[in-house]
Amino acid sequence: MSKQPNTVEVKILDKEYLVACPDDARSALLNAADHLDTRMREIRASGKVFGTERIAVMAALNIAHDLLERDTMSDAASDILRTMDTRLDQALEKHGDGETN
Numbered sequence: 001m002s003k004q005p006n007t008v009e010v011k012i013l014d015k016e017y018l019v020a021c022p023d024d025a026r027s028a029l030l031n032a033a034d035h036l037d038t039r040m041r042e043i044r045a046s047g048k049v050f051g052t053e054r055i056a057v058m059a060a061l062n063i064a065h066d067l068l069e070r071d072t073m074s075d076a077a078s079d080i081l082r083t084m085d086t087r088l089d090q091a092l093e094k095h096g097d098g099e100t101n
Contacts, residue, residue, distance in 0.1 A: 012037045013044070013052060039063060 005020035010033035021029045039059040043049050049058050 013040045013055070015052075036063070 005022050006026070007018050008021045008026055008029055010017050010019055010030065012033055019029060036059060039062060040055050043055045043058050043062075049055050
């Protein structure tokens with residue numbers, strides 16, 4: 001598939017933007033734009049933040065926070081799985097492979 005960028009139109013907070021994007025990333029770009037639009041609309045609807053630029057910054061901070069939190073949770077889950085794997089290996093070594101003849 002071609003990696004040549006094509007122009008994709010996205011609409012965020014009632015404003016249209018043209019973004020260069022390879023064909024194989026078009027769907028991901030549209031999903032990201034939709035997610036950003038949703039977050040910005042939520043912030044605007046709260047009535048606590050005014051101005052498109054401020055709303056965009058708050059949305060970016062919220063999305064970045066969510067991403068970092070997810071990474072931390074993923075690291076913790078990986079640690080737990082490694083510990084469980086080690087314990088399972090130790091149990092199998094101690095009690096044999098569990099096969100009966």
